Amino acid sequence: MLAVLxxxxxxxxxxxxxxxxxxxxxxxGFLITSHLLREVEATHRISxxxxxxxxxxxxxxxxxxxxxxxxxxxxxxVPRSLWPQFLGEVTxxxxxxxxxxxxxxxxxYLAGGNQASPVQHFWTLSVEEQFYVALPLLLIGAVVxxxxxxxxxxxxxxxxxxxxxxxxxxxxxxxxxxxxxYFSTLTRAWEFGVGALIAFVPAMRGRPAAALxxxxxxxxxxxALLFTSATPFPGSAALVPVLGTAAMIWGGRRTLLESAGRLxxxxxxxxxxxxAYLIHWPxxxxxxxxxxxxxxxxxxxxxxxxxxxxxxxxxxxxxxxVRFSPRLLxxxxxxxxxxxxxxxxxxxxxxxxAASTVNAIDARAAAEVAASVVDDQPACFGAxxxxxxxxxxxxxxxxxxxxxxxxxxxxxxxxxxECWSGATESDFRLCxxxxxxxxxxxxxxxxxxxxxxxxxxxxSLAEAYNWRIDVAGHAGCYWTTADLRLDSPDATAACxxxxxxxxxxxxxxxxxxxxxxxxxxAGKDADRETVEAMASAWSARPDQNxxxxxxxxxPRLEADVVTCVEFDPPxxxxxxxxxxxxxxxxxxxxGAAQLTPxxxxxxxxxxxxxxxxxPPIVGGVLVYRDGxxxxxxxxxxxxxxxxxxxxxxxx
Numbered sequence: 001m002l003a004v005l006x007x008x009x010x011x012x013x014x015x016x017x018x019x020x021x022x023x024x025x026x027x028x029g030f031l032i033t034s035h036l037l038r039e040v041e042a043t044h045r046i047s048x049x050x051x052x053x054x055x056x057x058x059x060x061x062x063x064x065x066x067x068x069x070x071x072x073x074x075x076x077x078v079p080r081s082l083w084p085q086f087l088g089e090v091t092x093x094x095x096x097x098x099x100x101x102x103x104x105x106x107x108x109y110l111a112g113g114n115q116a117s118p119v120q121h122f123w124t125l126s127v128e129e130q131f132y133v134a135l136p137l138l139l140i141g142a143v144v145x146x147x148x149x150x151x152x153x154x155x156x157x158x159x160x161x162x163x164x165x166x167x168x169x170x171x172x173x174x175x176x177x178x179x180x181x182y183f184s185t186l187t188r189a190w191e192f193g194v195g196a197l198i199a200f201v202p203a204m205r206g207r208p209a210a211a212l213x214x215x216x217x218x219x220x221x222x223x224a225l226l227f228t229s230a231t232p233f234p235g236s237a238a239l240v241p242v243l244g245t246a247a248m249i250w251g252g253r254r255t256l257l258e259s260a261g262r263l264x265x266x267x268x269x270x271x272x273x274x275x276a277y278l279i280h281w282p283x284x285x286x287x288x289x290x291x292x293x294x295x296x297x298x299x300x301x302x303x304x305x306x307x308x309x310x311x312x313x314x315x316x317x318x319x320x321x322v323r324f325s326p327r328l329l330x331x332x333x334x335x336x337x338x339x340x341x342x343x344x345x346x347x348x349x350x351x352x353x354a355a356s357t358v359n360a361i362d363a364r365a366a367a368e369v370a371a372s373v374v375d376d377q378p379a380c381f382g383a384x385x386x387x388x389x390x391x392x393x394x395x396x397x398x399x400x401x402x403x404x405x406x407x408x409x410x411x412x413x414x415x416x417x418e419c420w421s422g423a424t425e426s427d428f429r430l431c432x433x434x435x436x437x438x439x440x441x442x443x444x445x446x447x448x449x450x451x452x453x454x455x456x457x458x459x460s461l462a463e464a465y466n467w468r469i470d471v472a473g474h475a476g477c478y479w480t481t482a483d484l485r486l487d488s489p490d491a492t493a494a495c496x497x498x499x500x501x502x503x504x505x506x507x508x509x510x511x512x513x514x515x516x517x518x519x520x521x522a523g524k525d526a527d528r529e530t531v532e533a534m535a536s537a538w539s540a541r542p543d544q545n546x547x548x549x550x551x552x553x554x555p556r557l558e559a560d561v562v563t564c565v566e567f568d569p570p571x572x573x574x575x576x577x578x579x580x581x582x583x584x585x586x587x588x589x590x591g592a593a594q595l596t597p598x599x600x601x602x603x604x605x606x607x608x609x610x611x612x613x614x615p616p617i618v619g620g621v622l623v624y625r626d627g628x629x630x631x632x633x634x635x636x637x638x639x640x641x642x643x644x645x646x647x648x649x650x651x
Contacts, residue, residue, distance in 0.1 A: 016227030029195025049334035079566035080407035093122035106179035163193025174235035212251030219244025276311035382637025385619030398620035414456035428501035434462025447518030482533035526588025
């Protein structure tokens with residue numbers, strides 16, 4: 001527990017402190033298996049109702065209290081733009097599936113900008129609870145198959161088989177999708193299994209036990225100090241802290257390590273460790289929303305001290321009374337415990353549901369107001385306020401206006417599933433905008449998500465100029481011959497297949513007048529190889545009369561720009577802007593256009609930035625829905641300018 005707390009507060013000082021979770025999993029596997037094994041050997045059965053009731057009495061009172069308090073704190077202090085994510089994660093944590101939600105978000109290209117939530121740490125408890133469901137069922141299955149003969153061996157074989165299989169899967173999946181693997185129950189199950197296996201071996205004694213204990217301590221300490229966020233985890237690297245912890249459990253009984261555990265300060269921390277783990281993380285995330293600045297050292301020390309104090313209070317006055325008092329859950333039958341547990345969970349879900357409903361109603365009202373403003377197109381609205389031919393362009397009616405409202409920014413997106421392929425999808429999905437026949441020009445717009453943020457723009461241009469514009473986009477993928485390496489082998493293979501299909505489509509489309517290409521800079525300048533690979537792809541088009549028009553990438557602000565704006569809109573230009581130099585990057589397309597006959601570029605940077613800075617709000621319109629994707633509303637205001645540029649180049 002202490003390693004995790006220190007890692008969360010000072011990650012640079014203890015870069016591998018996250019292995020505290022793995023230590024916890026091993027210890028949990030050992031303790032629970034030891035208990036269940038004694039019950040199986042004594043009675044040849046396991047009472048699932050009593051086991052799960054004990055787990056509910058132990059875990060739910062504190063966790064549900066923290067979740068309810070956190071949900072209320074989110075409503076009070078957190079900007080509404082984050083309510084859907086944060087309250088959604090409180091809901092997932094209440095149902096003990098937070099790890100699966102985080103795993104899904106980690107491979108969702110469009111959820112990549114999600115902030116850490118105040119209940120993100122509940123993913124470990126979700127994994128633990130799922131283990132508490134699976135382990136007794138596994139043991140019951142082994143007992144049934146043993147038919148009363150050598151039950152201990154049958155249980156051991158079952159645990160060994162599952163542990164080996166889970167470890168192999170964990171190593172493989174960490175290679176293929178490291179982000180999702182980190183949160184998966186299936187990649188962590190072997191860590192519980194290693195702890196479970198220690199329950200089958202007698203305790204070591206004497207000098208070998210002491211030596212094994214100290215070796216285990218050294219392995220755990222080395223992991224905490226030497227592992228970093230770049231360490232593939234939980235792959236084979238997790239063997240070091242896991243086996244180190246197992247060594248301490250096996251050899252540490254009846255040694256100095258066990259004696260140290262009886263010291264009053266150590267015993268106190270052990271007693272309150274569960275509540276301290278629950279309590280410490282929410283203030284780390286929520287306090288900056290209250291103060292408006294990143295955590296200071298003094299605030300971190302305060303969080304550490306108050307977490308321990310609050311954990312003692314929670315353990316003493318909530319957890320222990322509910323767990324042991326006959327008047328509460330201590331003397332209740334499993335059915336009553338289940339009913340009270342369900343009621344507590346329902347209460348937390350009701351808080352989240354009520355807040356989400358209010359937020360949705362307000363969001364709909366804000367969306368209606370925004371739609372009316374967009375339809376009216378007041379003077380100097382959005383990009384028009386930066387039009388150099390109208391400079392200065394001011395409209396007092398736009399003062400203080402933010403369209404869309406920050407709480408609605410994430411949903412202000414014109415992307416469409418019919419012309420979008422996710423990170424691991426290889427299908428080349430194409431949607432046609434404008435007339436099916438009788439069109440004046442035929443264009444193809446192709447690229448990554450920055451291409452598909454402009455679908456509304458392309459549609460308006462198709463209608464205005466009688467063009468047909470086909471649109472195809474892929475997460476993190478664009479038109480190039482480069483060997484792109486995405487977040488996982490699956491995503492890399494999907495991108496390669498999608499690009500092959502895109503090339504084949506272009507080869508089969510001789511009537512294309514122009515191909516509009518985009519590429520996200522990803523916050524860094526392109527190198528020479530990137531430039532040459534794009535030029536190589538563009539130059540290979542079958543009809544050299546087909547123009548290639550590269551739309552240079554939009555500037556980038558901080559990932560939390562929407563939250564920054566919502567915190568205090570009147571000061572957002574000062575707090576949330578970036579200088580033009582810091583916000584703009586060379587995406588390489590200009591260089592590729594110079595190397596490609598028939599290629600040219602369009603640079604709309606002046607419609608996002610002044611000569612000095614790139615603000616988050618331009619002409620009353622919120623420019624970004626995250627740090628780099630345009631809102632559909634702002635994109636619509638650049639349509640006239642992009643249309644004129646394209647028309648001049650094509651005609």
